[in-house]
Amino acid sequence: MTYLYNDPVEFADELIDGFVAANKALVKKVNGGVIRAARTPDSQVAIVIGGGSGHYPAFSGLVGPGLAHGAAMGNLFASPSAQQIYTVAKAVNSGSGVLFTYGNYAGDVLNFDQAQARLIAEGIPCRTVAVTDDIFSASLAEKHKRRGIAGDLAVFRAAAWAAEGGASLDEVWALADRANERTQSFGVAFSGCTLPGASAPLFTVPEGRMAVGMGIHGEPGIDELDIPSAHGLAELLVESLLEARPASISSPAGSRIGVILNGLGSVKYEELFVLYGSVARLLEAAGVVIVEPDVGELVTSFQMAGVSLTLFWLDAELESAWTAPAYAAAYRKGSVTAQLAAEEGDSQAGAEEQDVMALASDESQAAGVAVLASIRAIKDMVDENVDELGRLDSIAGDGDHGIGMQRGATAALIAATDAAERGAGAGSILQRAGDAWADRAGGTSGALWGLALNAVAASVGDESKPTATDVAAGVSAALAAISQFGKAQLGDKTMVDVLSPVADSLGESAVLGLSTGESWNLAVHVAADAAAATSDLLPKIGRARPHMEKSLGSPDPGAVSLSLAIAAVAKVLNTSTQEASK
Numbered sequence: 322m323t324y325l326y327n328d329p330v331e332f333a334d335e336l337i338d339g340f341v342a343a344n345k346a347l348v349k350k351v352n353g354g355v356i357r358a359a360r361t362p363d364s365q366v367a368i369v370i371g372g373g374s375g376h377y378p379a380f381s382g383l384v385g386p387g388l389a390h391g392a393a394m395g396n397l398f399a400s401p402s403a404q405q406i407y408t409v410a411k412a413v414n415s416g417s418g419v420l421f422t423y424g425n426y427a428g429d430v431l432n433f434d435q436a437q438a439r440l441i442a443e444g445i446p447c448r449t450v451a452v453t454d455d456i457f458s459a460s461l462a463e464k465h466k467r468r469g470i471a472g473d474l475a476v477f478r479a480a481a482w483a484a485e486g487g488a489s490l491d492e493v494w495a496l497a498d499r500a501n502e503r504t505q506s507f508g509v510a511f512s513g514c515t516l517p518g519a520s521a522p523l524f525t526v527p528e529g530r531m532a533v534g535m536g537i538h539g540e541p542g543i544d545e546l547d548i549p550s551a552h553g554l555a556e557l558l559v560e561s562l563l564e565a566r567p568a569s570i571s572s573p574a575g576s577r578i579g580v581i582l583n584g585l586g587s588v589k590y591e592e593l594f595v596l597y598g599s600v601a602r603l604l605e606a607a608g609v610v611i612v613e614p615d616v617g618e619l620v621t622s623f624q625m626a627g628v629s630l631t632l633f634w635l636d637a638e639l640e641s642a643w644t645a646p647a648y649a650a651a652y653r654k655g656s657v658t659a660q661l662a663a664e665e666g667d668s669q670a671g672a673e674e675q676d677v678m679a680l681a682s683d684e685s686q687a688a689g690v691a692v693l694a695s696i697r698a699i700k701d702m703v704d705e706n707v708d709e710l711g712r713l714d715s716i717a718g719d720g721d722h723g724i725g726m727q728r729g730a731t732a733a734l735i736a737a738t739d740a741a742e743r744g745a746g747a748g749s750i751l752q753r754a755g756d757a758w759a760d761r762a763g764g765t766s767g768a769l770w771g772l773a774l775n776a777v778a779a780s781v782g783d784e785s786k787p788t789a790t791d792v793a794a795g796v797s798a799a800l801a802a803i804s805q806f807g808k809a810q811l812g813d814k815t816m817v818d819v820l821s822p823v824a825d826s827l828g829e830s831a832v833l834g835l836s837t838g839e840s841w842n843l844a845v846h847v848a849a850d851a852a853a854a855t856s857d858l859l860p861k862i863g864r865a866r867p868h869m870e871k872s873l874g875s876p877d878p879g880a881v882s883l884s885l886a887i888a889a890v891a892k893v894l895n896t897s898t899q900e901a902s903k
Contacts, residue, residue, distance in 0.1 A: 329518030353405025378651030387647025418446035424469025457534030508629030555599035574608030681746025729762030746783030
C-alpha cells in the first residue's frame with residue numbers, strides 16, 4: 322500500500338515541492354520539473370531526462386553535476402507533457418543545444434518528440450536517445466521497441482560526461498547512443514505496487530511465484546516462475562544477460578562492465594547485497610571485470626517487490642564516463658567542483674509567456690457555449706467511468722488510463738471555462754482545453770487528446786459559427802495528427818480504431834447536408850461498434866504490446882473512452898438543438 326498522501330491527484334506536484342525543499346542547494350523547480358541550481362555553462366550541451374513520477378530517484382534525484390541538467394517530471398507513471406519538457410529544456414539551454422534521453426515508452430517518445438520539434442523550430446539544436454535496455458520487452462530484431470528501465474542511468478552518465486567535457490551536441494548524442502547499444506537489463510517482480518489512493522495493486526503475483534521480464538510501470542511479466550534462491554535468481558539474471566550481450570562482444574571473458582543491481586521498492590538493501598554477492602561471483606567466473614558496481618534503489622516503482630540487473634559493456638570512453646564524479650540528490654560518486662546557484666529570477670529559467678486571447682465573433686462565442694458544455698460532459702463521463710477505464714487498462718497495461726483521462730478532462734474544463742469567461746470563441750476554447758489536457762494528463766493519451774482538440778480547434782476557428790463540414794474536417798485533421806505523431810494505424814487496437822470510422826461517418830454526413838447534431842448522433846453508433854470491435858484485435862504498439870494475448874477479448878481502453886466521449890458530446894449537441902428550436 323501507499324500510506325502517506327493528501328489528494329492523490331496532487332501527489333506528483335506535492336512530491337516535487339517536497340523534493341526541492343529538501344535539496345535547495347542542488348535543484349530548483351520550474352514548471353514541469355526540476356533543474357540544477359547552477360546555470361548551464363555557455364559551452365555545454367544541456368542533458369534533459371524525464372518520465373513519469375513514482376520512480377524515485379529517477380528522474381529528479383539524478384539532476385546535478387555529472388548527471389542531468391534538468392528532469393521533466395510527469396504525473397504518476399505517465400510521461401511529462403510536451404509543454405513540461407519544453408519548459409525544462411528552455412530553462413537549461415545555454416546555447417549549445419539540448420540532448421533528450423529517457424526510457425523508450427510511447428507516451429514519452431510522443432511528448433519528447435513534440436517538444437524537440439518546437440525547440441528546433443525556435444533555432445535550438447536538439448537530439449534524442451531513447452533508452453532500450455530491457456531485453457525481455459522485445460526481440461533483438463525489434464530492439465527499437467524495447468523499453469528503458471534501470472539502464473537509463475548508464476546512458477545518462479555517458480551523455481553528461483561528454484557534455485561536461487565540452488563535446489558538441491552530435492558528439493554527446495553519439496556517445497549516449499553507443500552507451501545505449503551496450504546496455505542490457507532484465508527484471509523480475511514478486512508483487513505489484515499500489516498507487517496513492519488506489520484500493521488494489523496494479524497487478525498481483527501468486528504467492529511463491531515471480532513475474533519474469535517485469536516493467537517498472539506495473540506491466541505484467543512475460544513469464545512466471547517459482548521464486549528461486551538468491552543464487553538461483555542470480556544465475557537466471559546473469560546467464561540471460563551474458564547471452565544477450567552486444568554483437569560486438571564476442572566473448573564475456575576479459576570484458577569490463579559496469580553493473581547495476583536495482584531494487585524496485587520493497588526489496589531491501591540487505592537482500593540486494595545477498596543477491597549481488599552471487600551476481601559478482603558468476604560474472605567473475607565468466608571472466609568479466611566488474612567496474613564500480615551500483616547496488617541500491619535507482620529506478621523504483623513505489624513499493625513493488627522486485628529487482629533488475631543491468632550490464633553496461635564498457636570501452637575506454639564509456640568507462641571514463643561511468644567512473645566520472647557525480648553529485649546529485651540521489652547519486653554521488655567521487656568529488657565535483659562546487660558550482661554557484663543561479664541568481665533568483667535568472668533569465669535561464671525562461672520568461673513567462675503573455676496570455677493573450679484571440680478575438681472572436683459573436684457567433685463563435687455563442688458556439689463556444691456548446692463547446693464548453695461538451696467538455697464538461699466529457700469530464701463528467703470520465704468521472705463516472707474512471708474505475709472501469711483503469712480496469713480495462715490494467716489487463717495488459719499499467720492501469721492508469723482512467724486516472725490520466727480524469728486529470729486531463731478536469732484540467733481541460735478549467736482552462737475552457739476560463740477562456741469562455743474571457744470571451745473566447747469556439748476554436749480558442751478547444752485549443753486552451755487541448756493544451757491543458759495534454760499538459761496535465763501527460764502520457765500517450767494526454768498527448769493524443771491534446772493533438773485532437775487542437776486539430777478540431779484549428780478547423781473550427783473563432784470567426785463564425787462552426788458548420789458540420791468544419792467539425793468533420795477537424796475530426797479528420799485530428800485523425801491525421803494522431804496517426805502521424807502517435808504512429809498508430811487502423812487495426813493497432815488504439816483510439817484510432819474508433820476515430821477513423823467516426824471521421825468517415827462525420828464526413829459522409831456533412832456531404833449529405835446533415836446538421837452537426839444529426840451527424841454526431843450517427844457517429845455515436847459507429848463509435849460504439851468500433852470500440853466493441855477492438856476486443857477482437859491484438860495491440861501492436863504501446864505498453865500493451867508485449868502482453869497482447871492478455872488483451873484479446875477485452876476492448877482497448879482508449880477506444881472505449883473516446884467512444885463514451887463522443888456519446889457525451891452528442892447529448893450536449895442534441896440538447897442545444899432542442900433549445901434552439903424552441
